[in-house]
Amino acid sequence: MIRVPLLLLALLGVPVQAQVLGEDADACTSGRGPAVLVQVAGLKNREGTIRAELFPATKEDFLKDDYVLKQEGKPFRRAELRVPASGNINLCLRVPAAGRYAINVVHSTDGVRKFNFRQHGVGFSNNPKLGWSQPDVSKVTVTIGTGVTEIPVTLNYLRGLAMRPLDRVATPPHPHGRRPVSMKIVDVAEFYAPLGGGVKTYVDQKIALAASHGHAVTVIAPGPENRTEEREGGKVIWVKAPVLPLDKRYHVFWNAEDVHRVLDAEQPDVLEASSPWRGAWIAAGWRGDAKRVLFMHADPVASYPHQWLGGALRRDQIDRLFGWFWNYLRRLASRFDEVVVGGDWLAQRLAGQGVAQPRVATFGIDTRLFSPRKRSPALRAEWLAKTGLGPDAALLLGIGRHHPEKRWPMVIEAANAAQASRPVGLLLVGDGLSRTAVDRAAANAAHVHVAGQIGDRALIARLLASADALIHGCSSETFGLVAAEALASGTPLIVPSVGGCSALAHPDWSETYEPGSRAGATAAINRLLARNPDALRHAAIAAGRTRVAPAGRHFDALFDMYGELVGGYGWKKGMIAA
Structure with a gap:
């Protein structure tokens, strides 16, 4: 049995009483998956051994002899140790690859590996109700991701004529402070x-x-x-x-x-x-x-x-x-x-x-994908050229469905009117039922490039970081994901004063305008492009760090x-x- 050092557990935010056990413990405490953290509840006593085993989630391989599985080159993993005298039991199993598996936990009160239903306790992933035969693999299959997946398992013992838990058992404390719930x-x-x-x-x-x-x-x-x-x-x-x-x-x-x-x-x-x-x-x-x-x-x-x-x-x-x-x-x-x-x-x-x-x-949002570090002057010049302008012009970027509520024709007209003050290129990414109206508006304006749908999210991240501002026309966004992605990329905002995007706007890194107002949008463009671009970008980068949360949260x-x-x-x- 390998116990993670108490200092390391404390640094990781893992309570000492919820230590992670097993020879693969470091895979769970470090977060370097794929791994599964099996949280065992309902222990009858503190005698004997406890083991958790990971099997392929197939009918022919579930609970098959581990020697046979290894000979066939199929995934199998076991953590087995003496039952600790106190504390919660959290067993870590390293997993060969993300995918679908089945987990079996056995409490051998006498330390003998051969299962004895009269003495031993047993549980499975998904906690199925047990009869007198092993559960169908479909009832115990779980999906394990690339990180650390937490699987709660409650033990069952012979009680009367059935294998069932010892009365009602409490949910084991989560090693990282949250209660585990598999759904x-x-x-x-x-x-x-x-x-x-x-x-x-x-x-x-x-x-x-x-x-x-x-x-x-x-x-x-x-x-x-x-x-x-x-x-x-x-x-x-x-x-x-x-x-x-x-x-x-x-x-x-x-x-x-x-x-x-x-x-x-x-x-x-x-x-x-x-x-x-x-x-x-x-x-x-x-x-x-x-x-x-x-x-x-x-x-x-x-x-x-x-x-x-x-x-x-x-x-x-x-x-x-x-x-x-x-x-x-x-x-x-x-x-x-x-x-x-x-x-x-x-x-x-x-x-x-x-x-x-x-x-x-x-x-x-995905804060690993969207970052100011993705900024590329060469990419900026390349896409400005698609609008017919050189690198000295300003590049505005609009991203979203071509749909009436997005008001892209109004945005195009506003950018076109801003040409009277300085050269401005507008790049629109997206597609949808209003594409004809968008194309018509672009044809009647100068320096607008309608790129259509771009499915490459990495390219979208580079474009956002390389543009001089994100411009948006929709006043009914519920949150403004693209505005959050822009801030995470260090890009200033030009957005309506109402709606989810406006909640992310601030005078330090944004300009806002009355929803649906072409003149208001033009004025907002001119105001933002007249400001110090370095100060705007630095303010947007700071806002991205403090105002935008990662998707995981x-x-x-x-x-x-x-x-x-x-x-x-x-x-x-x-x-x-x-």
Whole structure:
């Protein structure tokens, strides 16, 4: 048995009473995965040995003799040691590669390795209810990510005529201060599409980060055909559905039974709907017992009526005019256990319209990808040349879907008007149903390059760091992910004075303007480009370090929130409640 030095544990923030045990302990305490931290609860006594074993998640290999598995070149790992006299038992297993595995834990009270059901205790990943035979591998399969995945296991002993836990057991303290909860989360994602915008970026991050938290995410999305796409951390299940007439990149859920059949098979612990339309009602109508969450990514009234009618009515008047929608949303929200948003601006908007008090899990971004260090004068000159200008001109960058609420034609007109003061190149990245209107506006303006969709996120990060400013036209962004990415890249902002982007703006590194005002946007461009560019960039870099959180922090908060909903350990039918 290797015990991690107490000083190292303290530096890592691991309580001494929650030491990590096993010869692979350093893989968990250092965070250098892939590794799994098995948190054992429900120990009968402190006698004998405890062992945790990792197997391939296949029917033929689960619980197979380790000698045979090694001869066949298949993954297997074991941690075995004398039961400590005190403290929590957290066993670390190094994993050969991220993927799907099954974990078995045995407490041999007499120290004999051969299992004796009359004396020994046993438990499995996912804590299935045990009968008189080993559980099916499908019930104990877990996804292990590239980091350290925490898996709680409660031991079962012979009690009467069945193997079951010793009464109710407490959830073991998390070695890093959080309570472990393994969940299956299913997201009915109506606007997830291969060429989607911010929703796709967000959902892909959620899938990727779920495994490192010990959870699995399944996304149900409408598409052109029925198929399943496996991902590290979960999967995407495409359900055949008709095309959305207004934007052929997207499909729209139609038949509720098709989605319900998938949900019946998946049996989620948390069912999330990420739009307030057909998908949300389908999720609300499923008969399963999952906790339901309505995740609001947008404010439809701010996105459309505020834009259409903003020239004639005040925003509060438009909200009253669309009172029927707020009634609809309140009725829909009542069918869910929680309403969650990604930023304070949208939370205040919804609460102000009487929607059940939303909970906020503030969005974050990939702070490793977006950085001022990605700045490239050569790249800047290359893309300025695409606008027909030299490196002495200013480069404005706009990123987002080509959709009416983004107001890209207005942004183009504003940049074109700013040409009267100095040479300004405008680069637009994105695509969508308004592409024709965007192209038409660009054709009538000088020094605008419409690049279309760029799927290379590394290139996007370099462009953001190399531009002189990010410009945005949408006043209904719920958080402003692209604005956060710009600040993390050290790039100043030109954004509307209302909406999620405005929450990230400050006079030290930004200029704002009245939403929808071409003249206001032009003036904001001129004001920002007249300022000291080095001072602006230094202020933006400082803001990126203090105002922008990493994506992991958002998902920490989100998964903790979902863990509270499902109640800790007792998160699945037939499993132990804490």
